[in-house]
């Protein structure tokens with residue numbers, strides 16, 4: 001495939017007229033029109049929503065916290081499992097009464113769910129009060145669609161994946177000043193048989209590395225402390241480009257940007273977790289010793305039917321190499337239980353892999369059939385009661401392992417980036433270790449966005465609990481888990 005040219009400007013000309021109209025309304029009403037965003041799904045969607053919010057702000061909206069205050073609502077949807085779709089559809093249903101109260105309210109849907117043709121059709125027919133729909137590849141068209149809707153009063157729908165465009169230069173409204181998400185590639189070519197993502201995100205497209213480097217330099221300069229590079233298969237970066245510059249090269253280049261910050265990336269596909277990449281990580285100054293490496297299943301037969309392109313033995317080799325180079329590496333994984341045809345023996349293989357690898361964390365999912373994917377058509381779908389029983393066993397085993405894995409960290413000084421008051425327990429602050437483990441501790445809220453040295457005295461499967469040893473500033477960069 002040819003390298004794509006970054007595109008700019010396609011959205012800019014539509015921003016100005018909406019801004020002018022919103023400035024007029026602001027002068028007349030004494031407050032800016034409100035825009036409310038709701039995001040489902042993965043970090044890729046969170047990053048997209050930060051761009052949608054950036055565009056909304058540029059168009060003269062104020063971002064508001066509730067749908068009731070809004071003149072524009074954007075729902076960014078996910079399609080990865082049925083549950084995610086149901087939640088989005090139910091919320092969209094609830095917005096009908098807001099439209100009845102405020103006829104000028106504009107309701108826009110975007111993201112993976114509406115990029116599926118059958119869902120776009122359903123929205124068209126059954127949700128007539130939805131004004132704008134744009135697919136994952138059409139984010140840059142949002143201002144144009146909004147302007148056209150405002151001018152004509154007609155619904156505007158572009159639900160497809162526009163695969164050739166990488167729109168650079170879209171304004172970003174970041175939720176945090178010290179943690180940032182940076183998409184470096186879009187799409188997926190892997191077609192795992194259970195997964196909808198390749199259909200709704202299109203083929204792999206990598207951003208120009210100079211654009212990524214500039215974005216990171218600006219982030220670090222602005223005081224950002226924790227940067228996560230995003231891609232459906234972040235380590236496939238560069239494969240669609242002609243210059244041979246791969247993900248390991250990119251990571252090495254970004255690591256050279258000076259400053260006091262941590263660099264992370266997700267999600268990696270085990271088939272692309274190269275030794276070159278692991279070597280770069282091990283030698284780096286800023287890259288966290290943390291690897292999210294979705295295993296999905298611990299049976300070679302299931303992995304084959306999933307089209308994952310690796311065996312459990314190859315997966316274990318990668319883990320050994322990782323731990324050889326970085327003994328302190330935090331490993332996490334995604335596991336699917338109840339994939340079609342999964343036998344008791346296959347599932348026992350998954351439990352065995354958990355015991356052998358001893359992940360610090362897993363994200364586990366019950367298989368959810370996705371329309372249009374090969375696995376949805378497979379015979380031997382596993383009954384829900386069997387899926388749930390296996391899911392519970394998996395969690396019970398992982399909880400034991402995670403708790404045990406946290407014990408050696410007790411009493412050791414760890415670098416933690418403080419996120420401020422814990423949502424669940426406002427008496428405590430929370431933060432993340434370099435290995436991305438959650439830490440809870442007492443302290444002043446002024447630590448938010450700063451690295452502190454934390455010592456844990458207790459740990460369960462999900463978090464470390466302890467206190468701050470000292471507040472840190474400056475350019476210290478020693479690394480702990």
Ligand code: SAH
Nearest residue numbers: 194195232233267294334335365366367368
């Ligand atoms: N690109 C990433 C993650 C994609 S989606 C990767 O390849 O690892 C995140 C996780 O959702 C997947 O790793 C998988 O474990 C899970 N998932 C995807 N499709 C699913 C489905 N149909 N049912 C259940 N879990 C699914």
Ligand code: SF4
Nearest residue numbers: 188190191192195197
């Ligand atoms: Fe889905 Fe597989 Fe692509 Fe991940 S690698 S997004 S699981 S198809």
Ligand code: F3S
Nearest residue numbers: 041042078079080112
């Ligand atoms: Fe969901 Fe789309 Fe992400 S399907 S998980 S929001 S790529």
